[in-house]
Amino acid sequence: MEAARFLQQQCPIQPEVAIVLGSGLGGLVDQIDIQREIPYKEIPNFPVSTVQGHKGTLICGTLNHRPVLVMNGRFHFYEGLSMESVTFPIQVMNQMGIKKLILSNAAGGLNPSFEIADIMIITDHINFMGTNPLIGPNDDSLGPRFPDMSEAYSHRLIKLAKKVGEEHHIKLQHGVYIGVTGPSYETPHEYNMFHILGADAVGMSTVPETIVAHHLGMEVFALSVITDLGVLGQIEKASHEEVLNAAAKAGPNMVKLVSELVPQL
């Protein structure tokens, strides 16, 4: 509440949509009419991100005339932060009255029909992180003890995004995202196992934020940029640099999709 109050004092207009930018997807920032950019370290109780290529500022402004709050850089479990810290910003967004959340990430492709720099709409997830951000006492005023997860990713928003993709000739894949802790990338047989388990992409974020946002009753939409392929027989060495390069390649389409989608949400 303290962080939310601070941000409400900082932001001249009430944000309606929150957007979390993943690795290499910071290009969206150029499309925002920025009113305030606040380093995480200035926000009361906010964690501070440590990963290279991940920025650490919260931006309020308008995107295509819609008031937004953008997290330029997120927090990951592999940084050694608690699940509570990783998802703290989502709690703050909810306290600020934001009801719609767009998450983006870089992910390894598991589906053999995917190509590097494809954009995948996340239709569902598998929580393979071995923990859950809702473990601990539940505040029943915020959400139920045992939240339903049958539609974690809003079907309404997925439909809208597909329509926007068609209108703007943006190639969109869709599929299931499996969330792992990282920070090591997968061995070839781990990639293969995740595909057998029913996942189309694997990554180290998004799942905790989605669980917390959904618990709070927020409407969630999420996108992965496929930055490397974990398909047996065609696996090359994965590196953070390669991930950032592929994310940058998909950047313009990602930016187009999100900025056209936001006013319609």
Ligand code: HPA
């Ligand atoms: N595995 C896990 N996380 C990732 C990957 C991957 O191959 N690529 C980008 N983030």
